[in-house]
Amino acid sequence: MxxxxxxxxxxxxxxxxxxxxxxxxxxxxxxxxxxxxxxxxxxxxxxxxxxxxxxxxxxxxxxxxxxxxxxxxxxxxxxxxxxxxxxxxxxxxxGTLEGLAYYFNNTELPYSIYETCDVNYALEQMEKAIEGIGKLYSYWKGRAYTALYFYGHSFFEMKQKIEAFNATYPLCQKSRIEQIA
Missing domain, CATH: 3.30.70 (Alpha-Beta Plaits)
Known part of the structure; x- marks a missing residue:
């Protein structure tokens, strides 16, 4: 079959x-x-x-x-x-997992933020924040956005945990979060 x-x-x-x-x-x-x-x-x-x-x-x-x-x-x-x-x-x-897409804005922030901030650092902090709730499955880099795709048991919990870091890191300005599963 x-x-x-x-x-x-x-x-x-x-x-x-x-x-x-x-x-x-x-x-x-x-x-x-x-x-x-x-x-x-x-x-x-x-x-x-x-x-x-x-x-x-x-x-x-x-x-x-x-x-x-x-x-x-x-x-x-x-x-x-x-x-x-x-x-x-x-x-x-x-399927039982919920998905969260985190989109970094690649074009609208001051150039100094892109020079001094690191998307890999942001990823590490997000992974720590959602440890035990979800994990990174993949990513994508487009012209306007870079996306991280997390899947886990609760979109709401992942979003809540990520938002604390999101509010403090300059590279996260003008980002967006979407539920994708």
């Missing part, structure tokens, strides 16, 4: 591949199937909008579907993701 996992996740291709590799390893370890490729969809500016992973199950025994769903649950799938096949009746929503 051939399935497609559409991840409601904003991952760079390298991070999508790492995700695919983890699922592949778990499927082959259980002897029920494998992944067979995938990719990312991007908007016109190059920001990822979703990812897909192609999955082949050796057969359609209900137990294999259950094992696949357990693998996906352990892997950390964002809400709004789906597992589907060519059979229009096979469409399962998967």
């Amino acid at each position: 051939d399935l497609t996992l559409r991840l409601n996740a904003r991952l760079q291709p390298i991070h999508q591949f790492q995700f695919e590799d983890v699922i592949h390893t778990l499927l082959t370890k259980k002897g029920i199937g494998e992944t067979s490729g995938g990719g990312v969809a991007q908007d016109p500016e190059g920001e990822t909008t979703y990812c897909e992973i192609e999955i082949h199950l050796d057969d359609t025994k209900p137990n294999n579907i259950i094992q696949l769903l357990e693998i996906l649950s352990k892997t950390g799938i964002p809400k709004g993701s789906t597992l589907w096949s060519a059979d229009p009746e096979f469409n399962i929503e998967v």
